[in-house]
Amino acid sequence: PGQNNTVYLSLGGNLGDPAQSMGAALRILDADDSTRVVAVSSLYRTPPWGKLDQPDFLNVAAEISTTLAPRALLALCLDAERKLKRVREERWGPRLIDIDILVYGKRIIHETGLEVPHPRMLERAFVLAPLAEIAPGLAVGGRSVAERLNAVDAAGIERLP
Numbered sequence: 001p002g003q004n005n006t007v008y009l010s011l012g013g014n015l016g017d018p019a020q021s022m023g024a025a026l027r028i029l030d031a032d033d034s035t036r037v038v039a040v041s042s043l044y045r046t047p048p049w050g051k052l053d054q055p056d057f058l059n060v061a062a063e064i065s066t067t068l069a070p071r072a073l074l075a076l077c078l079d080a081e082r083k084l085k086r087v088r089e090e091r092w093g094p095r096l097i098d099i100d101i102l103v104y105g106k107r108i109i110h111e112t113g114l115e116v117p118h119p120r121m122l123e124r125a126f127v128l129a130p131l132a133e134i135a136p137g138l139a140v141g142g143r144s145v146a147e148r149l150n151a152v153d154a155a156g157i158e159r160l161p
C-alpha cells in the first residue's frame, strides 16, 4: 500500500444539522481503508464568508492520514458530500456540507479543480481558527498557522464548548 500522507481538511455547513453532517462525513472518510481521521478540532460558529446574506456556518478542521493520492482524496471527499445529499448549487451559497483539502503533506498542486494548499485558506479565519487548534505549528507559505490566524480578522469566530 502507498505511503501515509498527513492531510488537513476544512469542513463546514450552514444548512440542516451541520454538526451531524460533518460528523457523518468524517466517519465516511475514516471508514475507507485508505484513510484515518487522526484529529478533529472543536466546533466553531463562524460568520458567512463570501456571500453574507446566509446563515452562520459551523466549521471544523480535521487531520487525516491517507494513502490516497490528492485527486483520489478529492474524489472521496466529493463522494462523502454526495452521500450527505450535498447538491453543489450557487458558488459560495448555503450548503449542507463542504469539505476542502487545505494542505496535503508538503505538496504544491495547481491543477484544474485541485489547488493545494487551498488558495483562500490564509485569508479565512473560519479555516485558520479550527486549524490552529489542532496544528498551530503547521507551516503554510513559510509562516505557522498560529501566525496566520493572528494576521486575519477573526471577529465573530466562536469556539463552541
Ligand SMILES: Nc1nc2nc(S)n(CCO)c2c(=O)[nH]1
Binding pocket: 011, 012, 013, 046, 047, 048, 049, 050, 051, 057, 058, 059, 091, 092, 093, 098, 100, 126
Ligand atoms: N464562515 C464560513 N463561510 C463560508 N463561505 C463559504 S463559500 N464556505 C464554504 C467553504 O468554502 C464557508 C464556510 O465553511 N464557513
